[in-house]
């Protein structure tokens with residue numbers, strides 16, 4: 001029996017597996033399909049800011065593979081290397097044992113990781129937002145700092161504990177800062193301090209907030225952030241990060257104990273180790289998602305540089321929208337390569353973006369129609385509920401939204417994600433340079 005191995009259980013790998021199973025069932029074909037991933041779920045990343053803000057539970061944004069991918073064997077592990085001649089992948093399982101798996105068709109969808117720069121103190125003191133561990137840690141850490149500030153007697157320390165710096169003013173960083181502010185507002189009410197005592201700073205080296213939504217909506221977002229008292233500083237980033245303060249590239253200093261680094265992504269570390277051509281850290285692929293020179297190997301999603309046929313010369317941006325659709329084409333083309341159906345090229349026009357900006361506000365540009373306020377909020381929430389690939393998750397997230405309308409957010413620091421769990425190396429698998 002032929003075997004297909006899919007590396008990574010994100011949007012692309014998950015959709016590929018679903019489509020492949022469906023295609024093979026249509027042709028009554030028997031193929032052994034495995035999906036290897038360090039986690040046993042597909043993470044619905046667009047709601048991670050809601051998890052960090054204590055609005056949605058981490059479980060609700062994870063779609064279990066066991067219950068959603070029937071006919072697919074889920075293997076827990078992180079792929080370390082690929083032998084293209086011997087047609088095997090080698091992976092490390094959760095108990096650190098090295099194992100291997102043979103394949104006839106290989107699908108590479110390991111996604112992306114946070115792009116780190118050589119900024120002193122960044123990996124030690126900042127946290128990302130690519131995993132549930134990081135999102136839960138940010139929530140717990142902020143609440144802990146607010147609790148500690150309430151019983152501290154040193155004015156400088158109190159101020160630092162009540163200051164949050166988020167770096168990256170694209171949609172995920174902006175959604176994060178507003179969700180953390182909503183959580184802090186509730187904490188202020190329940191713990192007895194002024195909401196305005198908590199300071200939020202949003203930084204970006206770019207000169208625009210959320211360039212993805214265009215200038216008009218971006219300006220509207222900036223206005224909302226200003227109204228909410230969020231200190232937006234553009235054209236600057238971090239120069240140094242310390243346990244109790246950061247220094248910016250304009251040499252200003254901010255005392256803080258909470259730094260989130262949400263600046264952008266690069267292909268998963270596995271991609272670099274494959275020894276194949278890449279573009280901007282992403283694996284080069286053809287428009288049919290095949291790896292050039294390797295007719296049995298396919299790739300897509302954040303990990304791959306997929307040609308954008310709607311804008312010749314460009315590659316598709318790393319978004320869930322493309323990842324989902326590329327996953328479907330992948331499944332179709334892998335089945336075709338096994339003799340079931342015929343291959344097609346990936347072509348998809350950008351359908352716009354939805355961005356939830358916390359209490360009572362959102363912006364969206366579905367089909368290039370610019371929306372803001374309540375209309376955008378409705379579109380944003382409906383879109384996420386529609387895009388989430390499992391009814392139970394949709395149900396749970398809907399209830400979380402309803403709970404948020406009726407009651408205050410729970411101000412609890414459950415402590416399930418430690419500082420070590422949320423390090424870039426542990427939670428995202430980014431190899432860090434060894435200390436001298």
Ligand SMILES: Cc1cc2nc3c(=O)[nH]c(=O)nc-3n(C[C@H](O)[C@H](O)[C@H](O)COP(=O)(O)OP(=O)(O)OC[C@H]3O[C@@H](n4cnc5c(N)ncnc54)[C@H](O)[C@@H]3O)c2cc1C
Pocket residue numbers: 007008009010011012013036037038039041045046047048049077078079080109110111112129130171172268270300301302303318319320321322323354429
């Ligand atoms: C906070 C946040 C908010 C976002 N919001 C939006 C949004 O609103 N709209 C939008 O369009 N996009 C959004 N995105 C982008 C979107 O999440 C990505 O484009 C999408 O997840 C890419 O899907 P993927 O399958 O390529 O990669 P991923 O979803 O990153 O999945 C990769 C998978 O591969 C696994 N993996 C990694 N390395 C290995 C390995 N060596 N071996 C085995 N498995 C491996 C990972 O554990 C993971 O399961 C957001 C991203 C973030 C972080």
